Amino acid sequence: MKKQDQKENDLMRDLFSRQEVFEPSSSFTEQVMYRVSIEKSYYSEIYRPLISKTAWIVIAVSVLGLIVITILLGGEGTTYTQYLPDITFDLDFNLSWISSVANRMNQLFHDSSPVVAYIIFGLLAVCVVLIGESLSLRRIFQKQ
Amino acid sequence: MEYKEDGQYIRKILNGETNAYTFLVNKYKSMAFSLALKMLRNREDAEEVAQDAFIKAYQSLSQFRGGARFSTWLYRIVYNTAISRLRRSSFEVLNIDDTGVEEKESNEIIDAYHKLKESERKKFLDIALEKLDPDENFLVTLYYYEEKELNEIAQITRLTKNNAKVKIYRARQKMMGMLKKYLNEELIEIL
Numbered sequence: 009m010k011k012q013d014q015k016e017n018d019l020m021r022d023l024f025s026r027q028e029v030f031e032p033s034s035s036f037t038e039q040v041m042y043r044v045s046i047e048k049s050y051y052s053e054i055y056r057p058l059i060s061k062t063a064w065i066v067i068a069v070s071v072l073g074l075i076v077i078t079i080l081l082g083g084e085g086t087t088y089t090q091y092l093p094d095i096t097f098d099l100d101f102n103l104s105w106i107s108s109v110a111n112r113m114n115q116l117f118h119d120s121s122p123v124v125a126y127i128i129f130g131l132l133a134v135c136v137v138l139i140g141e142s143l144s145l146r147r148i149f150q151k152q
Numbered sequence: 153m154e155y156k157e158d159g160q161y162i163r164k165i166l167n168g169e170t171n172a173y174t175f176l177v178n179k180y181k182s183m184a185f186s187l188a189l190k191m192l193r194n195r196e197d198a199e200e201v202a203q204d205a206f207i208k209a210y211q212s213l214s215q216f217r218g219g220a221r222f223s224t225w226l227y228r229i230v231y232n233t234a235i236s237r238l239r240r241s242s243f244e245v246l247n248i249d250d251t252g253v254e255e256k257e258s259n260e261i262i263d264a265y266h267k268l269k270e271s272e273r274k275k276f277l278d279i280a281l282e283k284l285d286p287d288e289n290f291l292v293t294l295y296y297y298e299e300k301e302l303n304e305i306a307q308i309t310r311l312t313k314n315n316a317k318v319k320i321y322r323a324r325q326k327m328m329g330m331l332k333k334y335l336n337e338e339l340i341e342i343l
Binding site: 012015016017019020021022024025026027029030031032033036037039041043044045047048075080 | 170171173174177178182183184185186189198199202203204207210211214258259262265270273276277278281292293296297298324327328
């Protein structure tokens, strides 16, 4: 039977040597490469992280730093300015450190309001730039 | 050699030289398209599937391990993409008797085949391939035309080596049966 298999296989190989290979359309390669170029821009532009890992670390450290500063600065029970009604955070419960942080935050916002304003303005500006960049990247992708 | 050449182009692509992919597309487009056409039997669908296969190959090129040939890997993508397309379009499969032929009969068929003219052999091949199931058509083309090893065919189709061997054997039996019928018809025409 092995010999018979061999003979039939030889016949098939002879038969298939007459088989023609079909050609796709003449623009096949161009179409594939066009789609490849879209893929390339898609992956390099759209999926590029807007905020890098390092930037995230810097942001996290800054936020933590702000919290630490607020804890270290000022005393408890600080009041607002004369223009605002007297509000005192004098919460009396076991988690007293929350009350302490809140009071110190109050003091920081009160004592260094220009600094805080600049920080908030800076963060807002960064957000606007990042959103703008993200939108423009999407527009570039859609145009292609 | 061919294997190494493909590897060099793949490294270039991975290093950002996207245009190097043109070489691979030009080299394999005819076979990828032909294989897709065997499965789908429609030029537009086959072209779309072949293009999709090249894009999928490009997207996952970084996952391509040098252990297999690029062609084997690409044909597997073509096969899977074509199978998915076939499932969607619920292709009608013809029922062909695959009992094959007896040994004595087989010898007679082989002798008669060798007496056929070149054009008749080609005509028979077209008729036979048209009647085979799409995946059988794909398998026999890889085995008899592309002369791929059973191991490679198993990798492309995700069949076991034995399963691929059995399927190719059945397809061959079907083709022998069809050849017998074709030769009888030719004989009747002559008489």
